[in-house]
Amino acid sequence: MGRGDGYSEIKKVMDQKTHYCPEHNTALIRKRILYGYPDPSADHSKVILGGCCVSDDSPKHGFECPVDHKAFIVNSKGEVEPIFDDDEETDNGL
Ligand SMILES: [Zn+2]
Numbered sequence: 001m002g003r004g005d006g007y008s009e010i011k012k013v014m015d016q017k018t019h020y021c022p023e024h025n026t027a028l029i030r031k032r033i034l035y036g037y038p039d040p041s042a043d044h045s046k047v048i049l050g051g052c053c054v055s056d057d058s059p060k061h062g063f064e065c066p067v068d069h070k071a072f073i074v075n076s077k078g079e080v081e082p083i084f085d086d087d088e089e090t091d092n093g094l
Helices: none
Strands: 029-035 047-051 061-064 071-074 080-082
Touching (some): 047 061
């Protein structure tokens, strides 16, 4: 008897928090990240293409800026950071 007594359903409200683009300050759109080679016939407008490199801590979901469609992830500290580092560091070497 007493089934379900004391069962508390904690909804992941934190996950639904709105994140904002650090550049444009617009609300980012939450999207699933698709890894590997995408199916060319599939609709990729609802997903973020994460590339073919997937690791154990690759995020399952990312966020896309509606202004320039740049993809972001939210790190463990809750900070928004670009998913791809396309600003390649200048080689100051020679
Ligand atoms: Zn933006």
